[in-house]
Amino acid sequence: MDREDKMTGTITMDRRIDREPRIITAAPAVGADPHVYCDPYPGARGDDLVKMTCGKCGGDGLYHAPSGYVIQNPYGPRGDAIKGCFDCMGRGHRTIKVASVRARVRREVKAAIRRAAEAEQHAAAAAAHAAEEFASAWEQAHAEAARRAGLNNEPIGQPGERVKDLAGVVEVSTSIEVEGFRGGSEWKRLVVIKLDSGQVIKTFGSGAALFGTRRGDQVTVTGATVKGTSDYQGQLQTTVARLALRIDAPALRCDDIAAGDAVEYDGTWYPVLRADADGVTVQVQLGEREWTSVLRYHEITGHRREGDTT
Known part of the structure; x- marks a missing residue:
């Protein structure tokens, strides 16, 4: 590349030669x-x-899949068409x-x-x-x-023994549909009671007294016959039959609580919005946030009616 020397006015040649x-x-x-x-x-x-x-054609420059499209052969005369590779154009x-x-x-x-x-x-x-x-x-x-x-894993008695005057709290009380004795189906009640001593008794039957129980009821077993024992999550349960009991202090029902009342849960009182068979809907407030929550009746530890400040 020619360039003019500004100091001398002469033309010199750049010595750098670029190679291919x-x-x-x-x-x-x-x-x-x-x-x-x-x-x-x-x-x-x-x-x-x-x-x-x-990498498409493997080096032969040809397209190996079915196709009617052709390209110019890069190594042949003009007009020589081949079914060549589209990536390298046949090279x-x-x-x-x-x-x-x-x-x-x-x-x-x-x-x-x-x-x-x-x-x-x-x-x-x-x-x-x-x-x-x-x-x-x-x-x-x-x-x-x-x-x-x-846990107290002592049975309340030997099989066939009749026990009575046992106080406790109902932990489970649920109805189960079973196959009837003469066909069809019938309902029976599963009741589990934890006694004040820590022992647990269980019964499954269709007695009217069983259907009258609810979870959280404080009851006294006035009579029952020991059948045997079973285990549930490490807790020995004494299975009894012909259970007779008395409800001393019933748990709260939906008829006992109305909107506007207050209920206690885990040491905190909450206003009641509504109560039904499934539970009690309360309003929870934490700072500026508010939401509703449902409490089961056995979880409620206190109840105040509307206007009651005691």
């Missing part, structure tokens, strides 16, 4: 560590070209600059580093999660062991 880009057919250099960049073509210029076999190879290969290798190294970091983070998170689960399971197991250690 080289065609490289050698395989790229590969480093031992995928997380460290290795120059795939050391000493090569960025504009040098790498000849690579076409069987592609050329790409060394700079592009180096950029691709840098992207692969960055991706490998990112994947390694993500894998390390995932492994740490998985280890922390496993440790939390183990700690939670450990606490639950010890809590369950402590709960079972505090």
Whole structure:
């Protein structure tokens, strides 16, 4: 390239001579560590070209799937059409600059580093999660062991023995439809009572007294015949038949609570919005937030009627 010397006014010739880009057919250099960049073509210029076999056609330049589309044969005279590869246009190879290969290798190294970091983070998170689960399971197991250690697993009597005058609280009272003795179906009542002593008795029958019980009722067993024992979650339950009982203090029913009343749960009083057979709907307020919640009757520990401030 000619340029004029501004100091002398003479014309000099730039000594730099640009060479044509080289065609490289050698395989790229590969480093031992995928997380460290290795120059795939050391000493090569960025504009040098790498000849690579076409990955679509395998190097023969032909399109091998059914097609009626043809292209100009790059190695034949004008008008010579072949069913050639669309990716390399029938040449069987592609050329790409060394700079592009180096950029691709840098992207692969960055991706490998990112994947390694993500894998390390995932492994740490998985280890922390496993440790939390183990700690939670450990606490639950010890809590369950402590709960079972505090249970009274003594039966209330021997099979065939008649027991009476046992006070307790109804923990389960639910109706179950079973197959009838003469076909069809009938309803029976499952009642589980926890006695003041910590022992548990269970009965399943169709007596009128059983259908009159509700969860949370304070009752006295006036008579029952011991049939045997069973186990439920570590608690021994004495199964009885011909159970007779007296309700000493019934649990709250929906007829006992009306909108505007207040009920106590876990030491806090809540205003009642409505009461039905499913439970009591109360209004909960925490700061500026308000929402409704449903309390079951056996969860209620106190009741005040509307206008009662005592």
